[in-house]
C-alpha cells in the first residue's frame with residue numbers, strides 16, 4: 382500500500398514520430414492501431430490515455446523542439462535555432478556561452494566566388510577536411526569543427542565576449558562572392574568581434590582546404606574541391622536550467638539519436654549509450670530495454686527514445702512502422718516484468734510522422750500514463766482513435782513533466 386510519502390520512479394518512453402493518420406494499406410487504421418501491442422493495450426486498459434500536442438495544436442515540430450517541450454523547456458522561449466542542436470546532434474560538445482553554426486563545405490574560385498554551395502555534394506573524406514580545421518585558435522576564440530552528413534558540418538565558437546547579432550557569410554547562391562559578416566546593430570562590440578573572427582575563420586578555411594590532399598585528389602578526379610566552409614544559422618547555446626535540479630529527480634537519458642543525446646548531455650542528464658541501438662528499424666530494442674531496467678536501479682527518471690517509427694514514417698513504410706511499434710511493445714513488456722509493480726510509465730511521441738505524408742505533421746500524438754497512483758479511464762487499447770476519448774484528454778508537451786513529477790511524488794506544491 383502506498384503511503385503519502387511514497388515516491389515512484391518514472392519512465393518517459395518516446396516512440397519518435399509515433400502519431401500517424403489513417404493508412405489505406407492498413408485498412409484505414411494507423412500503424413499503432415494496426416500493430417499487435419498486447420503490453421501497451423494492457424497499460425491503456427489499466428491507466429489513462431489522451432492526446433498530446435508536443436508544442437501546440439497543429440504545429441509541425443522537430444525532434445529538438447518536441448523534446449525541449451516534453452522535458453519542460455518552452456521551445457518558444459529557449460529554442461536557439463538549429464546551429465547548437467546541429468552541433469550537439471553530431472556529438473560536439475556545446476557549452477554555455479558558445480556560439481554554433483550549421484555549415485556547408487562549398488567550392489569557391491580564387492576570387493572567393495561560390496561555384497558550388499555543396500561542393501558537388503561531397504560525401505567522402507570530409508572527416509579529414511574537418512580535422513584540418515578543428516581546434517583553430519584566432520585571437521582568444523577557439524573554433525571547434527566537425528563534419529556531418531554529406532556536405533554539411535557544424536562549427537562551435539568558444540571564447541569571451543561573443544555576440545550573436547551577425548549577418549551571414551553564405552550568399553545562399555552560386556555565382557556570388559562570399560559575404561563579409563558584420564554586426565547587424567551599431568555599437569554592438571561583441572557581435573562585431575564575432576563577425577571579425579568569423580570572417581577570419583572562413584578565410585582560413587580556404588587557405589587550409591584549397592590545397593588539402595583531399596581536394597588535390599578531387600580536382601584530379603574532375604570533382605569540385607570542398608575548399609571553403611560557409612557558416613549560417615548562428616545560434617547561442619540556450620540558457621536551460623539543469624534538468625535534475627529543476628524537477629527534483631536523478632535522471633538518465635537512453636536515446637538513439639545524437640540530437641536528443643546532445644540535449645540530454647547539455648541539461649545534465651546521465652546519457653547512457655546502448656550498443657546495438659542503431660536508430661533504425663533493425664535496432665536492438667531488447668538491449669535498450671535492458672539498459673532502461675538497469676538504469677532504473679540508479680535513477681528515478683528515465684527518458685528513453687526509440688527512433689524507428691520516425692524513420693519508417695519518413696520512408697512511407699507502413700509495414701515497417703507497424704513492425705518497430707511491435708518491437709517497442711515487446712520492450713515495454715520486458716521493462717514491466719522487471720519494474721512493473723512500482724513504475725510510472727508514460728508512452729507518447731515527440732511529433733507525428735505519418736507514413737502517408739513522409740514528414741512531420743501537426744496532429745497530436747496518442748499518450749498513455751500508467752502506474753500505481755494513476756487513475757483508470759474507459760480506454761482499453763493504445764491507439765490514436767481510442768486515446769481521443771481518454772481521461773488525459775488533450776495536453777501539451779509542457780504538461781508532461783508536471784504530470785510525471787506529481788505522480789512520482791517529487792513535485793513541490795504550488796501554493797499553501
Ligand SMILES: [Zn+2]
Pocket residue numbers: 398691692695734741
Ligand atoms: Zn523525423
